[in-house]
Amino acid sequence: MSEAAIDTRDLRKTYRGRAVVDGLTLSVPRGEVFGFLGPNGAGKSTTVKMLLGLVHPSGGEVRVLGGHPQDPAVRARLGFLPEQFRFQTWMTGQEFLEFHGRLAGLSAAERRTRIPAVLDEVGLGGRGHETLGGYSKGMLQRAGLAGAILARPELVFLDEPTSALDPIGRIEVREIIERLRAQGTAVFLNSHLLSEVEQVCDRVAFVKRGRVLTQGSMRELMGGVLPVDLRVNTLAGGLLDTLARLGEVRRSDTNTPGRADVELWLTRDDQIPAVADAVHAAGARLYALTPRRPDLETMFLDLIEDTPEAARSGAEVRRA
Numbered sequence: 626m627s628e629a630a631i632d633t634r635d636l637r638k639t640y641r642g643r644a645v646v647d648g649l650t651l652s653v654p655r656g657e658v659f660g661f662l663g664p665n666g667a668g669k670s671t672t673v674k675m676l677l678g679l680v681h682p683s684g685g686e687v688r689v690l691g692g693h694p695q696d697p698a699v700r701a702r703l704g705f706l707p708e709q710f711r712f713q714t715w716m717t718g719q720e721f722l723e724f725h726g727r728l729a730g731l732s733a734a735e736r737r738t739r740i741p742a743v744l745d746e747v748g749l750g751g752r753g754h755e756t757l758g759g760y761s762k763g764m765l766q767r768a769g770l771a772g773a774i775l776a777r778p779e780l781v782f783l784d785e786p787t788s789a790l791d792p793i794g795r796i797e798v799r800e801i802i803e804r805l806r807a808q809g810t811a812v813f814l815n816s817h818l819l820s821e822v823e824q825v826c827d828r829v830a831f832v833k834r835g836r837v838l839t840q841g842s843m844r845e846l847m848g849g850v851l852p853v854d855l856r857v858n859t860l861a862g863g864l865l866d867t868l869a870r871l872g873e874v875r876r877s878d879t880n881t882p883g884r885a886d887v888e889l890w891l892t893r894d895d896q897i898p899a900v901a902d903a904v905h906a907a908g909a910r911l912y913a914l915t916p917r918r919p920d921l922e923t924m925f926l927d928l929i930e931d932t933p934e935a936a937r938s939g940a941e942v943r944r945a
């Protein structure tokens with residue numbers, strides 16, 4: 626197997642004769658943000674536990690950072706934020722990170738510089754001297770995230786990392802994830818907040834009953850198209866014909882005087898500036914040029930809707 630961040634082949638876990646992870650094959654390259662989605666009970670947490678070496682697979686292969694997840698040398702390069710974050714309430718945030726830093730093998734000098742930097746990064750700057758028992762739920766989640774990224778892991782597992790956070794906190798976590806990616810850290814993100822996943826993940830996998838239903842980049846999941854909504858003041862000057870040469874005009878609406886709306890399907894991001902150029906060349910004025918993000922929620926519901934159990938879980942999908 627390759628030296629990907631995560632590689633699994635036909636991974637299985639059976640509890641009392643019931644397969645909860647049933648032949649899961651996944652590959653996550655280094656530096657990628659990967660969304661792992663599925664209804665409640667799909668086997669996501671069990672998979673993450675196997676990837677972390679906390680649960681022994683019943684079958685198949687699993688490699689993490691090119692090694693075995695139970696190897697301490699591999700584990701030292703992993704970060705993990707569990708969904709249910711619990712820690713000794715008498716510890717201060719600072720002490721908690723000291724403890725984590727020591728477990729991860731950071732030197733005293735590294736801990737001295739890294740801990741305040743990480744507290745700042747997760748929005749807890751100046752709060753490290755307070756005990757965890759006095760932290761709000763959102764602060765605890767931030768502290769857990771600080772623990773997960775403290776030792777500059779090469780792969781981080783984030784299980785519902787923003788469930789306790791307000792909208793600003795969610796944006797901050799997204800920025801942290803983007804920084805991790807920029808540093809080459811792979812992120813395995815488990816989240817029911819599909820709008821969040823849409824914005825931050827390079828690729829996603831949908832799982833159900835322990836099996837991958839589909840996986841790919843947002844573009845691949847959209848069937849390779851990039852729908853763009855365009856608003857201009859007029860389609861005169863042959864603009865519609867020019868647009869039709871750039872992509873597929875799916876819809877055009879000129880019912881409102883002084884306004885024309887066009888839905889154009891492109892195939893590549895780099896065609897977007899050409900659309901703006903075409904508008905200017907036709908002498909029209911451009912009011913909006915908006916690429917449409919893939920609607921993961923619709924995909925999710927379509928994929929899982931074929932069982933009553935799954936449809937119930939789908940109803941629990943929340944929007945950020």
Ligand SMILES: Nc1ncnc2c1ncn2[C@@H]1O[C@H](COP(=O)(O)OP(=O)(O)OP(=O)(O)O)[C@@H](O)[C@H]1O
Nearest residue numbers: 640641645646663664665666667668669670671672
């Ligand atoms: N230790 C265990 N013993 C028996 N069954 C288990 C055990 N752990 C998980 N399961 C079962 O495995 C299935 C998958 O559970 P898992 O927690 O992996 O799902 P999940 O996709 O993470 O769900 P959620 O979105 O609700 O967190 C569930 O039916 C669960 O009851």
